[in-house]
Every structure is written in structure tokens, then in C-alpha cells.
Amino acid sequence: MTLTMTRDTSVEPPVDQPPPKRRRPRFLRHVLLSAVGVLMMYPLLWMISSSLKPSNTVFTDESLWPAVVDLGNYARGWTALSEPFEIYLVNSLVIVILSIIGNLLSCSLAAYAFARLRFTGRKLFFAMMLGTMMLPGHVLVVPQYVMFDRLEWLNTYYPLLVPHFLATNGFYIFLMVQFMRSLPQELDDAARIDGCGPFRTFWKVIMPLCLPAFATTAIFTFISVWNEFFGPLLYLTDPELYTVPLALRQFMDSEGQSQWGEMFAMSFLSLAPVIGFFIAGQKYLVKGIATTGLR
Secondary structure, three states, rough: OOOOOOOOOOOOOOOOOOOOOOOOOOOHHHHHHHHHHHHHHHHHHHHHHHOOOHHHHHHOOOOOOOOOOOOOOHHHHHHHHOOOOHHHHHHHHHHHHHHHHHHHHHHHHHHHHHHHOOOHHHHHHHHHHHHOOOHHHHHHHHHHHHHHHHHHOOOOOOOOOHHHHHHHHHHHHHHHHHHHHOOOOOHHHHHHOOOOHHHHHHHHHHHOOOHHHHHHHHHHHHHHHHHHHHHHHOOOOHHHHOHHHHHHHHHHHOOOOOOOOHHHHHHHHHHHHHHHHHHHHHHHHHHHHOHHHHH
């Protein structure tokens, strides 16, 4: 028996192709975003331009490109105050670093208790913690000042540092709680089977997975503490202990006269650590916010 194979020459009907998608006007979108970016950067560009102008032409020369460039503003501003400006930078840096360490330690432990442990009154305490976020900070100024005065902590860094080690900022606790709740509960169960207690579970299992939330907390703490003016103004009286915001205020006297060029020059230098820290942790900042429900 011979088998003959026939070739099927029939043509299948064409499958309906979806209509091609219309390309979005990317060019117009990029132009719009660039224009908005330049508009948002204008205050920074104006400050940089003003730091290169003589003080008497800061408000008369409206151009971003100064007619007369005065680089001496940076040299004069560095030594114009009672102390070299590096003293104020170091003071702010010490306070910022210790504040970041305090917030990361205390807020992460409090968040771990709310997110992963089960204890009596957990929901009540969590609601009370959230309530502190709605309390205006100025309501606590007088009681805190009286307390720190009785502790003889005025004109020291203790009023600026100790609260960060006591988990007093509900926002950072809430941010970490939301992140820790997204982690599988099976991690805690596996650690418990391996003989880990709550602290070891936190240190070995939960903490390494919370790096995005920690980076977000560190960036927010850096920016808020570095730019804080009211707290140092209230508790510090010795110029040697002044932070950068207080030092910048010294460029203006009681009559409203100011060394504008020198002040803008030092203001630009004071922004460099904030911008550098933000750029270094931007990836973790976006990831931390995107995974904590705070979009």
C-alpha cells in the first residue's frame, strides 16, 4: 500500500489584528515636564545667581546671569560670623546623624511591636499614636520647655536629640508599620521554629528587609532636622552651638539690614549636603513610599 501525502494549500483566513495604538505626544509631554522642572528650580537658580552678585545689586539686577560676578561672597560669608561657618555645619551634621540613628532605632522597634506582635491594647495604643500626628506641635512647646528647663538641658543638644530616641514621631512609626505589615507572617513563624525570640526575629529577619523604609525615614529625618529653625532658636543660646539655620539668621541684623550676597552664598553651601543625601537615597525613597501605602 502506498501512502500519498497531499500538501494542504488552503490559506487560513487572516486573524483580526488589533488597531495600532496611537502614539502619545511624547515630545509635548517632555517639553511640558521640562518647563515645570525649570519653573520649580527657578528659586534655586535665583539663589545661586544672587550668591555671585554684590550685596547692593542682589535686588536691582534682575537677570539670572549677574552683570558683575563676585566670588568673594563665599570667602567673606565663611568668616563673617562670630565663628567660622564650618562650626555650624559640623553642629548640624552631628545633630542630624544622631537624630537619624535615634529615629531608626526607636521608631523601628515601636513599629515592629505594632505590626508583628500581639499584645493587649495594641489597637488602642496604635490609635493613640496616630492621634499624636494630629496634635499641633506648638501646643507642646511650653510644657516641653518647662520640662527641659527643670532637667537643666537648656543650651544643650539634649532637647533636640532625646525625643528622637523615644519614638516621638508618629509619622515614621506609621510608615514602618505599613511596610512591616506587607512582609509575610510566615517569616516570623519560621524564625520562631528556629528558636528566635522577638528581638532576634526583628534583628535577623525583619530589619534587613526594611531597608527601603529605613532609607525613607533617614531622608525625611535629614531634611527636617537640617532645616529646623524653631527648636534650636528656642533651646540654644551659645553661638558656638548654633546650627546652620541659626547661623544664616545672623547675617541679618535687628534693623533688617543684611549681607545678602554672603547669606545666599552660605545658603547654597548649606543645601549641598541635603541635595547629596537625597540623590544618594532617591531609589530607596521611591521604593519605600511605594510599598507602604503612602502613595
